[in-house]
Amino acid sequence: DAGVIQSPRHEVTEMGQEVTLRCKPISGHNSLFWYRQTMMRGLELLIYFNNNVPIDDSGMPEDRFSAKMPNASFSTLKIQPSEPRDSAVYFCASSLKATTGELFFGEGSRLTVL
Amino acid sequence: AQTVTQSQPEMSVQEAETVTLSCTYDTSESDYYLFWYKQPPSRQMILVIRQEAYKQQNATENRFSVNFQKAAKSFSLKISDSQLGDAAMYFCAYRRWGGSEKLVFGKGMKLTVNP
Numbered sequence: 156d157a158g159v160i161q162s163p164r165h166e167v168t169e170m171g172q173e174v175t176l177r178c179k180p181i182s183g184h185n186s187l188f189w190y191r192q193t194m195m196r197g198l199e200l201l202i203y204f205n206n207n208v209p210i211d212d213s214g215m216p217e218d219r220f221s222a223k224m225p226n227a228s229f230s231t232l233k234i235q236p237s238e239p240r241d242s243a244v245y246f247c248a249s250s251l252k253a254t255t256g257e258l259f260f261g262e263g264s265r266l267t268v269l
Numbered sequence: 270a271q272t273v274t275q276s277q278p279e280m281s282v283q284e285a286e287t288v289t290l291s292c293t294y295d296t297s298e299s300d301y302y303l304f305w306y307k308q309p310p311s312r313q314m315i316l317v318i319r320q321e322a323y324k325q326q327n328a329t330e331n332r333f334s335v336n337f338q339k340a341a342k343s344f345s346l347k348i349s350d351s352q353l354g355d356a357a358m359y360f361c362a363y364r365r366w367g368g369s370e371k372l373v374f375g376k377g378m379k380l381t382v383n384p
Contacts, residue, residue: 188371192362198360198374219305232338242313256302256321258372260314 157181159261161247167267173235176264179228180249188258189222189232190246198246204230205252216241237268270297275375283383289336290346290378292361296303298322300366303344304339308358308377312335317359320344322366348380356382 160179168174181188188203202212202223204224212222219238234241244265248258273294282288294303305317314329322339327381332352336345348355361375 197376200371203371215341243322246314256366257304257316257319258364259316263312263314265312266346 157261159247159249161245161261161264163264164262165265167269168237169175169269170238171236172212172232172268174237174241174266174268176245176247176266178230178232178234178261179185180230180247181251181259182228184249184251184259185227186250186252187230188246188250189206190248192244192246192263193242201232201245223263236264237266239268242266242268271298271373272361272366273361273375275359275361275378277378278376279379279381280349280355281381281383282350284353287349288311290348290359290361290380292344292346292365292375294342294344294361296342296363298365302364302366303335304362304364304372305333305335305344305346306362306374307355307361308360309354309356313382314360318346351382353375353382353384354358354378356368 189201191199200221200254201214207224222232244263246263248260249256274297303320309315309317316332316335332349333349358377360377363373
């Protein structure tokens with residue numbers, strides 16, 4: 156079975172540019188999570204969705220960040236405009252409610268903003 | 270709010286020896302999950318072991334076992350017969366019962382395995 160698929164794996168961009176990160180959760184999973192990982196702050200939850208509906212976006216840093224989940228098989232995290240402090244690894248994860256509770260993670264998207 | 274604390278940022282162990290990673294958490298809930306995730310240099314987050322809070326028996330997965338002390342809110346991971354491939358960042362994590370809740374992570378701990 157395919158796991159959580161994220162793209163791109165690596166992104167290097169200039170400050171001020173728009174960045175879009177994409178995620179395809181595991182088929183049948185009904186919860187999707189976006190995490191950000193940095194050395195200083197560790198793993199931070201940005202936002203999560205249940206059944207495509209955003210439940211908690213309190214971790215989204217500011218209005219420059221937005222996330223959507225138009226359907227059960229796709230989500231995007233957009234940063235506009237990007238800043239150097241947004242440089243991090245962004246993980247997408249999914250889970251199924253009626254299971255043993257763990258999240259399944261994608262391989263992450265490493266973002267570098269110059 | 271729930272919090273997870275990993276007080277040791279780094280540890281090292283000799284190959285074939287045993288090492289214990291500590292984790293404490295804070296919650297007012299009675300039903301929840303606890304996890305240990307491993308993140309090797311490839312950065313993939315890999316589930317090592319899980320524990321349901323209602324289960325008194327400590328979880329084991331091959332060389333990995335936990336010591337779950339619910340009253341003390343402690344959840345340590347023991348790695349037996351350490352292998353070079355165990356070298357990684359290890360994250361302790363908490364999740365409220367219900368299956369639709371977020372995972373709260375500790376800061377992580379870097380484990381080095383010496384040959």
